[in-house]
Amino acid sequence: MSSANKNLSVFSTDNLPDISTRRFALVVAEWNEEVTEALFEGAYQTLLNHGAQPDHIIRANVPGSYELTTAANWLAQRADIDAVIAIGCVIQGETKHNDYINHAVAQGLTNVSLKTNKPVIFGVLTPNTQQQALDRAGGIHGNKGDEAAITAIKMLKLSELVNE
Ligand SMILES: Nc1c(NC[C@H](O)[C@H](O)[C@H](O)CO)[nH]c(=O)[nH]c1=O
Numbered sequence: 067m068s069s070a071n072k073n074l075s076v077f078s079t080d081n082l083p084d085i086s087t088r089r090f091a092l093v094v095a096e097w098n099e100e101v102t103e104a105l106f107e108g109a110y111q112t113l114l115n116h117g118a119q120p121d122h123i124i125r126a127n128v129p130g131s132y133e134l135t136t137a138a139n140w141l142a143q144r145a146d147i148d149a150v151i152a153i154g155c156v157i158q159g160e161t162k163h164n165d166y167i168n169h170a171v172a173q174g175l176t177n178v179s180l181k182t183n184k185p186v187i188f189g190v191l192t193p194n195t196q197q198q199a200l201d202r203a204g205g206i207h208g209n210k211g212d213e214a215a216i217t218a219i220k221m222l223k224l225s226e227l228v229n230e
């Protein structure tokens with residue numbers, strides 16, 4: 067199912083855990099800033115709307131999405147971080163550069179999550195065009211930042227269940 071058929075900002079909020087003591091790191095790529103700032107706002111506000119405390123959310127900027135993995139690795143290893151949300155937008159260009167970035171970041175973030183046993187969320191848009199990005203950063207298909215934040219919250223609940 068594509069985003070065209072499932073709004074990224076429409077999700078069930080049933081049975082979400084208390085996240086008032088949870089601490090989040092949001093890593094934001096500076097490339098395509100208009101898009102990544104909208105994704106950040108979506109993720110940040112969604113965390114607040116569901117009980118996170120503002121001083122329990124830290125933000126780290128990186129030059130581009132390729133650097134998200136490195137920063138996520140540094141932050142996920144901190145004892146005072148419970149979950150990391152990586153935010154970026156990699157728009158297809160004339161070459162295959164975007165493919166290399168996207169695959170590296172997707173695999174890299176997965177590896178960080180597995181190594182640290184913490185949720186590390188892939189909040190990275192990989193559109194073909196700028197318009198597709200805008201449509202998914204608060205446009206007609208919702209905001210992937212919202213989705214990334216809810217995903218982090220749901221994974222924290224799962225971690226509580228499996229680590230009881
Ligand atoms: N073209 C995009 C990039 N490119 C930059 C890379 O992410 C990286 O910073 C560079 O290759 C140096 O390591 N980054 C994006 O986030 N989005 C793009 O569309």
Ligand SMILES: CC(=O)[C@@H](O)COP(=O)(O)O
Nearest residue numbers: 157159160161162163164
């Ligand atoms: C994903 C990118 O780095 C991209 O902007 C590079 O564009 P191009 O493939 O045209 O060099």
